[in-house]
Each structure stands twice: as structure tokens, then as C-alpha cells.
Amino acid sequence: MRQIECAFESEVVMAVVQSRWPDRADAELREHVKTCEICADVAAVAGAIECALEESAACVAFPGTLPDSGLVWWKAQMRARREAVAAAGRPITAVHLAAFACAVGLLGACIGATSSWFQGALKWAWAGITGIDIKAIVPYVAALIEGHGLLIACMVAMVFVVPVAVYLAIGRD
């Protein structure tokens, strides 16, 4: 089984963090790192991260890079208030929508009960729906599938495969 840790890792990290690596580090530790792959990786990576950290510290030291804590607090409060007001408004909006739907339903019922042309149109639409012969449609559908089966299969596959592919692409890592 491959070794994935070494007892000297923390010593190497300390030497790098304290800027003792490699010149001012213990000679024994330097000799160990020469022969230990894990510690050599640790020295290289910790040194690189330390370098990146110094660079980031230099970036942050520029005035105006980071917003003032008071400003962040004030913005957070404003946003919390806005969100609280929006959340409080949502049930009222839902009640308004329900009331509107009831009113439309009531109006529709009144028109349906009193208007002769509306009742005539309703009877005509119902007769159309009940007049459809499903057995007569089946041969047409079968012919369509037979003629364009591959195309239909591709379309169905796209409907299922594309969302899965997009999900996997986005969800990777």
C-alpha cells in the first residue's frame, strides 16, 4: 500500500511558514526531504501557497480592496429589511390572487347560467369532443410512427438525454 503521509510533514510546513526553508532548516530535515517524496511535495506546495498568500496580502493591502465593515453591516441590514418586507408581502399577494380567481369563477358561472350563446357554444364544443372516434385515429398514428420512427425516437431521447447531459456537465466536480 502506498504511503500517503509522513511524520515530518508538520515540521516541513513549520519551516516553510517560518521562512526557514530551506537554508535555515535543520540539516537532518533537509536530508529527509531529499529522500521523502511526500515531504518534498509538502515543501514545494507549502512554499507555493506561502508565495500566493503573500501576493494576496499585497492585493488586500491596497486601500479600497475590501469594503469597510460598517458598510457591509449597513448593506446587510438594508437587504434583510427588503427581504423581510418582500416575504411579508407574499401571503397578501396570494390572498389577492385567490380573491381574483374566485371573482373570475363567479363571473364565469353567472355568464354560463344566463347567456344562451355561451350555452350553445358549450354544447357544440362538447359534441365535437365526444364525436372523436379514437379507433379511427390509431392507424394514422401507427403510420406516422412507422414512417418517422427514427426521428420520433431521437426527439424522445433528446428530451431525456439533453437535461441529463447538461446536469452532468454543470454538476461535474
Added chain:
Amino acid sequence: MTYSDVSRAKAIADAEAVFVMDEEAFRGFYDRNARGVWAYLSRVTGDRQLADDLLQETFYRFLRAASVAPTDRDRFDSEAHRRNSLYRIATNLAKDARRRSFTRPAASVAGDDVEHLADCGRGGGDHGTDIDRRTDVRRAMFQLRPRDRAMLWLAYAEGASHDEIAGVIGVQPSSMKLLLFRARRRMAKLLGREDGGAK
């Protein structure tokens, strides 16, 4: 005054008390941690402007997260837990941002960042050598997977323990040693260390 007005007024009053941390405590916490979180976000996302945006969002969500879990309030009394929570939020935000812009190639991000080097790197010492080294480090980091970047940064820049890193990036603590070993191996290779045997 209508019912809506009363409801709004109550919501605003509730929002006043929504953060468990008061302003003074927050300002201290922010001053202690904002630099580290910004550095972490800028390295993980590879985009300084995005890091600026995500920094504010991170602290806002931290304040809200702390407020919506009253049973966990004792947990938040510890600075270490607060920091871990902050970095966990930052990690999730960076992940979401990456998902939103998954078509953007990582190389261009690294390229953008290189341009900022001259602005950030001015200081004492051997400027040319520093820039070369920093450019190499940056390139190596941006060729890593974001999770590897996050793990290595937390381990070596923030000095986080394996358990803390596991909590922040959302993996089992038992698998941290192996994941960290692999990430370190990849980074070392990218930095030019040969595979097998110490240099």
C-alpha cells in the same frame, strides 16, 4: 393603516433583530476574517471581481445563517466554528458561481489574474524573480480542480485541520488524508516536481 402596512412594519421590526451578532461584534469578526476569506475566494474562483461580490454575500449569509438556527447558537459562540461556517458558505458560493459560468474557460481566468500581478506584487526584494515565481504558482493553481485548490489553500494558507477542511468542502473527514495527498501530488507535478522520488 391597512393590514399590509401593519404586516410590513412588523417585518421591518423583525428584520432589525434578525442578526444574532450585533454590529460591534460583527465589525470585529469581519475585520479579523475578511482578508482571509477574500484571499480564499479570489484563489478558488480565480476572479478578483467575483471574489469582491462573493465576500459581501458570504458575510450576509453568515449573519442570516446564524440567525435562522437558534438551536445552534451556542455553536456560534466559538470563533473557530464561526470561521468554519464562514468558509463553508464561501465554498458553496464559489461552487454556485462556477456552475453559473461553467462555460468560461479556466485559462482565461488565470490570464486575467496574471494582469493584476504588477498591481499586487509591488514591494521590496527581487521584483522580477518574485513575479516569475508568483506567475508559476498562479498557473499551477489554476490548472488544479477547484476542490483541490480549496483544500490546499485551507490546509497551507489557513492552517486548517483535516476535520475542518472536510467540514468546509463537504467530504468525509476519513477521506481527507487521501484527497489532500492527491491534491498535493497534482500541485507538485504542476510546479515541476518530477513524479516519484524527491527532488
